[in-house]
Amino acid sequence: MRKPSPDMTWHYEIKEYYDHADDIEGVNIHYLLTPLGGVPDWENLRVTRFMPLAQSPMHPNGETAMGKTESAASTAGRLRRKILKLPQTILDPESGMPTDRYLLHHYFEVFQDGYRQYSPLYTEELHTGADTPPATPESAGDSNAATDLSLTPALVKKEPA
Amino acid sequence: MQSPMIQWLKSEEHGSPILRVAYRGPLEGDDLRLHYGFDGWQEPVHETKLEPVEPGLAVSEPLSVAGHISLDCVVTDGSRWDNNLNADYRLWIDFEPLDAHMHVSGRGSGELGISSLRTAMASAGIGYGIVSWFENRALDRLKGLANNLFPLVWVRPGETSVEEVRTRLTDGFIGIKLHPTVDDYRADDSDLDRYIEIAAEVGCPVACHSAPGEADPDHIRRLAERFPTVPVILYHTYLGPPEGRRRAALHVLEQPNLYLESSWCGWREVLQLVEETNAERMLFGSDASVDGPHHYCRHPPNVEGKETYNEGLVPLVRELGPEVARQVLGDNARRLFHLNGNSHSS
Numbered sequence: 001m002r003k004p005s006p007d008m009t010w011h012y013e014i015k016e017y018y019d020h021a022d023d024i025e026g027v028n029i030h031y032l033l034t035p036l037g038g039v040p041d042w043e044n045l046r047v048t049r050f051m052p053l054a055q056s057p058m059h060p061n062g063e064t065a066m067g068k069t070e071s072a073a074s075t076a077g078r079l080r081r082k083i084l085k086l087p088q089t090i091l092d093p094e095s096g097m098p099t100d101r102y103l104l105h106h107y108f109e110v111f112q113d114g115y116r117q118y119s120p121l122y123t124e125e126l127h128t129g130a131d132t133p134p135a136t137p138e139s140a141g142d143s144n145a146a147t148d149l150s151l152t153p154a155l156v157k158k159e160p161a
Numbered sequence: 162m163q164s165p166m167i168q169w170l171k172s173e174e175h176g177s178p179i180l181r182v183a184y185r186g187p188l189e190g191d192d193l194r195l196h197y198g199f200d201g202w203q204e205p206v207h208e209t210k211l212e213p214v215e216p217g218l219a220v221s222e223p224l225s226v227a228g229h230i231s232l233d234c235v236v237t238d239g240s241r242w243d244n245n246l247n248a249d250y251r252l253w254i255d256f257e258p259l260d261a262h263m264h265v266s267g268r269g270s271g272e273l274g275i276s277s278l279r280t281a282m283a284s285a286g287i288g289y290g291i292v293s294w295f296e297n298r299a300l301d302r303l304k305g306l307a308n309n310l311f312p313l314v315w316v317r318p319g320e321t322s323v324e325e326v327r328t329r330l331t332d333g334f335i336g337i338k339l340h341p342t343v344d345d346y347r348a349d350d351s352d353l354d355r356y357i358e359i360a361a362e363v364g365c366p367v368a369c370h371s372a373p374g375e376a377d378p379d380h381i382r383r384l385a386e387r388f389p390t391v392p393v394i395l396y397h398t399y400l401g402p403p404e405g406r407r408r409a410a411l412h413v414l415e416q417p418n419l420y421l422e423s424s425w426c427g428w429r430e431v432l433q434l435v436e437e438t439n440a441e442r443m444l445f446g447s448d449a450s451v452d453g454p455h456h457y458c459r460h461p462p463n464v465e466g467k468e469t470y471n472e473g474l475v476p477l478v479r480e481l482g483p484e485v486a487r488q489v490l491g492d493n494a495r496r497l498f499h500l501n502g503n504s505h506s507s
Contacts (some may be wrong), residue, residue: 022270023267024268024272024293025266025267025295025296026266026294026296026299028295037262048342048343049343049344049345050295050317050340050344050345051341052317052320061389082345085345101348109195109228111266111273111295112269112271113267113269113271113274114266114267114268114269114270114272114274114275114276114277115270115272115273116269116271116272117269118275122215154466
């Protein structure tokens, strides 16, 4: 998996999907952002990304995902993972000012046995921390969604200088 | 490999070609009749008997097709109808199109599986197709099932191994598919180079989704410039506002290894693109069957919201004329992908 560099421009969210059957032929994630309380405009603002099957927890260059266990290794063949590159802030329509609190709406499109199925729609509030003092590694990428996985430093490959 | 339900049976009498329709569908008996019209069911509609020849095969009398482009038809045994799951059947007169942009997810029975694609192809008279899928392993499941479908290797830079690409390209896959939008990279990303080098080495084309953002034609052109011996096809020409299509056409004029593909462009747009570029640089494609078995004839219409593929192809072929139509609807793709022969079905 190509991993983004950590920087101040983007906020990264990891989304995972576990194939519930052998005949899953692909999974896409559809997402968009709205201000708090906003209604998603899927027709015009949808972003679609393919969810690739996750590589083994031991990455080819030797780096290891923190916190991964043997059970994680055993499920890697069916685990899909995508890192979403999101803005640190969006425009708050009420104040006209940038805000680091917004909603991420997403759902999965699952291809199985030639059929296309859709997951429920998920909505979560993100707080990127962009307007707070410089973040510590622990607080960077903090999300208010309990089901979300923040982008841990171990999963972020630093690009060579 | 299944034989098509409907196809031409060709013969010659006194040096003149004779065309009959051969039916291998589920209906049988002595009362089979072919209900047919020409050029998109233009009036008058005709009916003729289908004579049983052997179990599972019935053949019509010779049909007079002069002046027509396509034949649309259904079959009845007097009480039941075989209308190809309400999509009808189509045969093109004097050529057999190849769709340069298709998707199939495998053997599955759903709308993205092989059965659905077969229904769609029969409804539009498409004999052959170039297919791809997000996960290459899905296409492995088609082996032995569909020798009229030619697969592309889906490359996801950083995910797909160079070895996989090389192996597949020597094992029946005929080119590379890129989708910068859903796979989240720019179309001129240097990480692509090691894959495109293989394409250059084995002499196969690269088909790249073309759309606003990461898959913009400007980026695709830069990729094509780095590999001038590799034909690079802009899938959809540009899946966005008209200005992008004009820009894509300009790039094709200036960069000799760039080609356009026509999926989701209305027939007048395709005609304009051919006029702006060159008939040799345009490939017909449809994205079938992402809209299921009725991909080519779906209502409400799915091409720019105002026409179906089947409605648009008849006037397009008429306007292009027979020779250019054969190029656009098949021969260009056959040439680029080294699929021997051309679209002439005779």
